[in-house]
Amino acid sequence: MNETVDQVFKAWVSEQLDDPDVHAFSLLQRLWSGYGQCFxxxxxxxxxxxxxxxxxxxxxxxxxxxxxNNDSHQRKLTSYQIERTFYSQFRARLMLPAPELITEDKRGDAMLLIMTDLDSQGFDQRYETLNIDQASLVLRYLAGFHATFLFSREDIVTQAQGLWPRGTYWHLDTRQHEFSAMADGFLKHSAHRIDRALANCPYQTVVHGDAKVANFCFTADAKQTCNIAAVDFQYPGAGIGVQDVAYFIGSALSEDDQAEATGTCLDVYFEALRNAMPLSSSASRFHPEEVEQSWRALYPIACADFQRFLEGWSPGHWKLNTTLNHYTQKALSSF
Structure with a gap:
């Protein structure tokens, strides 16, 4: 990448760290829609x-x-504030690899987060697609993440305070313009019922909210959950684990693998969730089999919820494939 880091950001980093000799700046990416830089x-x-x-x-x-539009602008600003909250208030409870916050600053709508560098810790591998074995590692990571923050529907409101009231970047309440743009049909008419089914589940957790393959970093010899690290915590909030799972599978696997191995992926995830729950102070009071039964039944609903977003936001999107539609139709047939 030949682009350079903004001089204003360089000066801000130096001032915030009280380190006049910071150097070797390297741009990693521009933030979505030109809202800043990661370096x-x-x-x-x-x-x-x-x-x-x-x-x-x-x-x-x-x-x-x-x-x-202003809603889109405000959603982005809120997402960065929530990322700041996640790192400062929730990250310490997560016994899984993820960046740690060094320091942060906020100046009006501008914000700076300075974090540990995962590459220097060995998490320097990134992928655009995954095979089933690689995907299984991430699914186990997600299971551990969800077990860490598993609460009852009544308790999640206070336990996830400071995050999104409902997690995921595609949540219906935050995507009303996209919802209005949807073609008329049964999925659109069922959108609020789908949303209520997810929100009314008795077992709630904090979802990552943007668990795409690009937001996971691997070590070169990744074979265990500790060899995976997650990044980009702008959309965590209350939800059910299979919302992250459905989104991840759709982002990481080929269409053929999605068609053939979604069931296997769910089995991997739920086995890991059953193993992780007894190790979590909040999740250990629940019966793993009951959580699994509840979330498995809602997997098609989670798929339908994401398809609802895509059909309004980008009707021709490549993620609108046969497997996603299969589960969406399964969800709709239950209404």
Missing amino acids: RFFSPKYNCSLVAKAVKPPDILSHPKGWN
Whole structure:
């Protein structure tokens, strides 16, 4: 990547760390819709490389799909504030690899997060697609994540305070413009019923909310859950685990693998969830079989919820495939 890190962000990092000699800045990516930059740099004060996420909304809003409105803008600003909350208030409870917050700052709508560098810890492998074995590692990671924050529907409101009231970036309440753009049909008419089915599940957790393959980092010899790290916590909030699972499977596997191995993936996830629950102070009071039965039954509902979003946001999107539609139709047939 030939682009450079914004000089304003470099100065902000140096000031925030009280380290005038920070150097070796390297741009990792621009944030979605031009809202800032994510970059790596070296800090002599900490004697290591660190990663910063610097948010500065653009003067002119521009969205790849044309969704330029105030709701979209406010949702992005809220997502960065929630990411800040996750790292500062929830990250310490997660006994799984993920970046750790070094320091942060907020200046109006601009925000700076400085975190540990996963690459320097060995999590330097990224993939665009996964095979079943690789996907299984992530599914086990997600199971551990969900077990950590598993609560009853009544308790999740207070336990997830500071995060999204309902997690995932496609949640219906935050996507009303996209919902309005949907073609008329039974899925659209069922959208609120789908949302209620997910929200009324007696077993709730904090979902990652954007568990796509690009948000997981691997070690070169990844064979265990400890060889996987998750990033990008802008959309965590109350939900059920299979919402992350459905989204992850659709992002990570080929269409053939989705068609042939979704059942296997669910088995891997639920086996890991059953094993992880007794190790979690919050989840250990629930019966793993009851949680599995509840969430398995809601997997088609989770698929239908995501398809509802895609059909409004980007009707020709590549994730609108046969397997997703199969589960969506299964969900709709239950109404």
